[in-house]
Amino acid sequence: MRKTNHSLLHLLLTLTLLLGSTKPDPDPLQDYCIADTAEPSYMNGAPCINPNFAAPSHFTTSVLSEPGNTKATPLGFSVKLTNITNLPGLNTMGMTMARVDLDAHGLVPLHSHPRASEVTICLQGTLLVGFVNTSNYLFTQRLRPGDSFVFPKGLIHFLYNEETMGPAVAMSGLNSQNPGAQLSAVAAFTSKPSIPDEVLKKSFQITGQDVMRIRKNLGG
Amino acid sequence: MRKTNHSLLHLLLTLTLLLGSTKPDPDPLQDYCIADTAEPSYMNGAPCINPNFAAPSHFTTSVLSEPGNTKATPLGFSVKLTNITNLPGLNTMGMTMARVDLDAHGLVPLHSHPRASEVTICLQGTLLVGFVNTSNYLFTQRLRPGDSFVFPKGLIHFLYNEETMGPAVAMSGLNSQNPGAQLSAVAAFTSKPSIPDEVLKKSFQITGQDVMRIRKNLGG
């Protein structure tokens, strides 16, 4: 179990590193700004390569053609995204496409994107999706293939494959080339270093033993 | 032929009315702003309904579940989009999802979106896609299922199903809830009222007879 949960953390870290380590740009101020991911300098968003070297291959990627490994965690999900590393032409474009694969009863756990709204379309299976607004109301819906749903910017949401049997697949658009993702439970219980137990005990109204158990189960 | 082309114009007008008649908003300034499409007032973007009446159904739509009618025009394509009428929760979210269906040899003709970048993913078939930058270079690529491509904001681009036999399907994300679309040939030759012949003759270096013929063929 420990190992599996460690894998969960690993997958989440991979996910968030993919999301969080790219450095996108604001509104495009020229036709495009092919990301220069080899550049050793850092800025708000990524630098560009010399525009004279722009090539069609900078604008295309196959990263979404295959599902990720949904067995890496007990949650049974994988998320793959376009980003400025696998799709350098995405830099400054204000868009990400994401592919979500879910095993039977797989879950993309509670999370939020600090820098993007999201529209998801269910391509296969049945998805229970929902978000909680800042007045603490849940908006939830069951999606069948072809159905779309909106997750407003910065709000906690989830996608759950209710099917006992088959997998589910969804495709999402997010309006930032670096939306970021923060998984509520993982951020609370497995950050490095740890959030003080006192803060977690009070925030969730749980005991110190609960904190230790949840942290361990989440691979922290 | 006339009739078919008239249908082309009709489809394009429907498409652009869908795109052009909605009135979205800038960055969300509250959790969401469910579009009030019954409201008789107009603004930059759409007004909201009373947030107390927000419901889960405002955030979901099945509009992309079925292909449009690709037989409506000789070009053999259809585009369906989420917008604030079929998906009121999209208002202020800065995102559109679009479904593109193409018959064998079907084409989404040269067009541009004045208010959005686009990332498209090929779901079925083989797509030849491309855009022209402001230095007049074409960036083109052949997409197979799972491949994605970036169309930078405001630049002329196309999607073409090279397959002789089967249909092709693509899903696109655009970073505006009202990207708009302008079809280069249709805007030039079939606007109401018409652009003066002299302007078209000079712009395209063609004769007045050419102008009349193209206009007629495009259903204008």
Add this chain to the structure above:
Amino acid sequence: MRKTNHSLLHLLLTLTLLLGSTKPDPDPLQDYCIADTAEPSYMNGAPCINPNFAAPSHFTTSVLSEPGNTKATPLGFSVKLTNITNLPGLNTMGMTMARVDLDAHGLVPLHSHPRASEVTICLQGTLLVGFVNTSNYLFTQRLRPGDSFVFPKGLIHFLYNEETMGPAVAMSGLNSQNPGAQLSAVAAFTSKPSIPDEVLKKSFQITGQDVMRIRKNLGG
């Protein structure tokens, strides 16, 4: 206990209603746009009153002059904010000032602001503050009077009064007139309607009994 926790929920709802029910505007496009909170129409941000009726009183408020009731919840904290209802001139200004009061061992629990960065200054007491980034690293610091700290936009953070004896006070600036707030535990466990147990069990790797207990303790 139930009652107290119900109060917690009530306070949080009040807080989030204050934050979530106002309707601010983007960058000011005239000198000011005094919020018209009596206006029955809704938009992205709030409508303005007739600018001819603008008065100095629209630009001032005493709402931050007194602490809120820190006894309303077992967490021992209160947050008061300027908003377009108590300070109509704030509309379109892209700023909120907030006053945070904490009893001994009081905590502003884990939460995030979907629409604002925050800079807080400790005015009294000793505060342990921190945020978790999207790569799951915690950045934490101990603040003494006069010390400031930055909470980046949309990321989970907390403020904790470590003092056994006295209260603590902080003043925060947030760069939106409607930053919004989502409390991680409250949103997960006490939304209306509830997030399905299966989603919570998997997200937090806890049992159904844990879910019920935490929900009850948080007043849900």
Add this chain to the structure above:
Amino acid sequence: MRKTNHSLLHLLLTLTLLLGSTKPDPDPLQDYCIADTAEPSYMNGAPCINPNFAAPSHFTTSVLSEPGNTKATPLGFSVKLTNITNLPGLNTMGMTMARVDLDAHGLVPLHSHPRASEVTICLQGTLLVGFVNTSNYLFTQRLRPGDSFVFPKGLIHFLYNEETMGPAVAMSGLNSQNPGAQLSAVAAFTSKPSIPDEVLKKSFQITGQDVMRIRKNLGG
């Protein structure tokens, strides 16, 4: 004829290179950011010189004092613009001024600016101007000296000197320091490499011979 048209292409390339090769910035985040056009690095917008070296000359240019060569193409027009190369202080300012000169019957052909709205004022002669919206309606007007006209962002438009005898002059403001320009016919028929004939034939409902003829006439 070939040569002349080649000149047209050359002029258009020069124009678009001027527009497309500069790298402007978003809203100014300091007083100014004098463009460092010698800097070998690339970003969304241009880097700045050391602000200590800012000089009054960085904020002034004579580039608009003389008309361009309207004889370079058979269309009889020239466009000159301020940009961050000839006016480095323009960087981050979100503005371009342009001077348009038109011979008798001269035409600025159908084109769009992917990153700017434009307001033009007729200084001399009589100008027929117009744009097509995304619902395919043409808005056209005849301008006499002192008359102004608005071209909305990203939409196809033209300026035509109806006078048989004399030249016309207009001055335009555009709200980006790098508005970009895409000439509809030139982008469609003379890009490098060429857009596949099949795409052009279908887009414009013309024959392959038409495609070749138009391409040749436009200098492609």
Add this chain to the structure above:
Amino acid sequence: MRKTNHSLLHLLLTLTLLLGSTKPDPDPLQDYCIADTAEPSYMNGAPCINPNFAAPSHFTTSVLSEPGNTKATPLGFSVKLTNITNLPGLNTMGMTMARVDLDAHGLVPLHSHPRASEVTICLQGTLLVGFVNTSNYLFTQRLRPGDSFVFPKGLIHFLYNEETMGPAVAMSGLNSQNPGAQLSAVAAFTSKPSIPDEVLKKSFQITGQDVMRIRKNLGG
């Protein structure tokens, strides 16, 4: 003299009312949003008319065709601007064109635009122009016909006709449809109600008699 200065105040008020009473919008979110200046509601920016009633005349104005009255004040200048009242199609376009006329030795006095950068081009005469940056350095230049100059957003600047004999004319573009203008001396000394003498005496290091004299001379 009193009367003349009163006229100065009147002209400035007219100018600022024109600038300050319009209600523009952010980035266009549809093709255009013709300002509805008859609409009794107020928002950040102006509401639109029904887009079905958009007409070419909404996009054109002759307001800049004639100079304003430069004799209205002892400063010998007039400024005329496009705005959403005289050019409703300007709404949401993020642009203003302005015409500046200066008598011999006429001056557009020290002022700043809170919401726009400005590029001016000298069309006639010789203009001494300049702005002061936030480090208190003056950037000044002498413009002859055809010369352009940049005034960065929000900084104090002036335009002065050095010619003893003839008038000067300039055309400016500003990147907001409602840039606003605040004249430094007029705002300081003739506001209604008056800024307390103590504040003015200290700010300018002058006596109370100086304050009264300057206020009277400026028509306050």
Add this chain to the structure above:
Amino acid sequence: MRKTNHSLLHLLLTLTLLLGSTKPDPDPLQDYCIADTAEPSYMNGAPCINPNFAAPSHFTTSVLSEPGNTKATPLGFSVKLTNITNLPGLNTMGMTMARVDLDAHGLVPLHSHPRASEVTICLQGTLLVGFVNTSNYLFTQRLRPGDSFVFPKGLIHFLYNEETMGPAVAMSGLNSQNPGAQLSAVAAFTSKPSIPDEVLKKSFQITGQDVMRIRKNLGG
């Protein structure tokens, strides 16, 4: 007196250098972008350090813990601000916190911020505050401890300690990490080089002797 006023200029230059020499960024496009103030390159906003080296200390500062020297000038005020040098984590966050200290009868003289709105809260003493809008109306209010006031973006405003006896303290939030400040009288009369006397005489309707006297009194 000369010396004291020279100190005023020095303090103001220090203030404005602090404000004007930093180079912030637009909306955060990753979690944070710790300012790299050692980086010899310049851009619109500041470059970041390698995000792997981000530390909690980058997000905290004690700069506001002590008052500045209010004796440096005859105006009896000091302003201290967070900025990307003393608080590198502020980069791209769109916020500044400022501490204002005023001696008895101390004044923050007439000034404006070209890039930020401001909300101030009076923490101690009695403050007379006010701003002038672009229609030349003054909005003024008397603040007691706990009272807040809004200064809209780019408009001239002041803070004055009316108390004969004790000091006053205020805390301000501004919605830019580099708001900038321009002091109306100092910018007009003591810029380097000087604004021509003719421009000042006409702008303020004063004599050349007045100009010389004010300039000298302000330390120019």
